[in-house]
Amino acid sequence: MKEPIISIRRVNFRYPEQTQYALKEITLDVMKGEWLAIVGHNGSGKSTLAKMLNGLHYPEDGQVTICSYPLKEECVWDIRKRLGMVFQNPDNQFVGTTVQDDVAFGLENNGVPYDVMEERVKNSLQRVGMADFLNQEPHHLSGGQKQRVAIAGIIALQPDIILLDEATSMLDPRGREEVLSTVRQLKEEQDLTVISITHDLEEASRADRIIVLNEGTVYSQGTPQEIFQMNEELIKLGLDVPFPIKLSETLRLQGFKIMSNHLTEEELVKEVWTYNFKK
Incomplete structure (x- = not known):
């Protein structure tokens, strides 16, 4: 049986000057090598949880452990080296003037030697099917292509976990399919752990397991088949099957x-x- 790569125990969190908790008594595990989808309506706590996993929020109480590191300020950069995040809007993620410059940006910041960096850039773009776009300007790419380049920038850093934070919500059906197929292939080739934060249950159906959040708590969890048997309940929670x-x-x-x-x-x-x- 695979071991947890992320462990969350009785975590509570609320934003400053708010009395209501955004996360309440959250306890869950993410297993190494699995694709976990975390779903919920707006305000369910899924975006707060995504930010916490990336070290942008810290628990008010409870414990979060990621790749054996406790989520604390002194460990946050070690955690971010192991967990790469792909955001919702691909246009907000680009900093380079060309595709290869953008993929190389994180490697440069981490002081990776040039020859190693060059190899990783080419390899990561090849893995996401974007090797022919090395010198292309990012604004000329489609939405799906932009997100695949963003994923290349993450896998070039060789993380253990990829976190997709509503990463397909702004894409058309073709772009969504491109990104999800790419993620599935990378997961299988590299035994990556994938966490998909989404309100889209069609995206969640690609996962190995689904956790449903509601009002900051874990409402239910199970395989896609098990979760989708809750047809009417999901609709009442504001989710569309x-x-x-x-x-x-x-x-x-x-x-x-x-x-x-x-x-x-x-x-x-x-x-x-x-x-x-x-x-």
């Missing part, structure tokens, strides 16, 4: 033989064909 799940239920009500709610359209089409049309 993925389209294939909705369609599975609608077809079942119309008399089609649908044995389970499917996470992908491909799985649903296969079952509809197998049990309803195939002779």
Whole structure:
């Protein structure tokens, strides 16, 4: 059984001058090598938790341990070397005039030797399918391409964990698919731990496990199949279930033989064909 790479125990946090806690008695583990999606409506606490994992907030009480380091000011830079964060708006992440300059920026700040840096830049861009864009100006890229470059900048630093903070919310469907497929491939190739902070349950369906936050607490957790069985509860929490799940239920009500709610359209089409049309 894999060990936790992040451990959170009875954590409380509230913003200055606020009486309500943004996080209340949060206890959870992130296992090494898994893809964990943390979902919730606006105000559920997921963005606060994302900032805490990156050392932008500290618990009022409780304990957070990341890669064996306790979340304290004296350890925060060690933690940030091991946890890379991809933000919501790709346009806000670029600092270099070209793609390769941008990917190299973090390496330069960490004092990586030039020959090592050059190799890491090329390798990381190749891994995200952007090797042909080395000298391209970032503002000429599509949204999905920009986020893939942002991911390249993170993996060049060789972290153990990648945190996606609503990283696909501003992308069109094609760009979203590009980014999520890239993350899945990197996870499998490098045994990375991926944490996806999102309100989009279609994105969350790609994960190995989902944690649902509500009003700063852990409301539920389980595999995507287990979580999506909470159809009505999720809607009451302000979350919209993925389209294939909705369609599975609608077809079942119309008399089609649908044995389970499917996470992908491909799985649903296969079952509809197998049990309803195939002779």
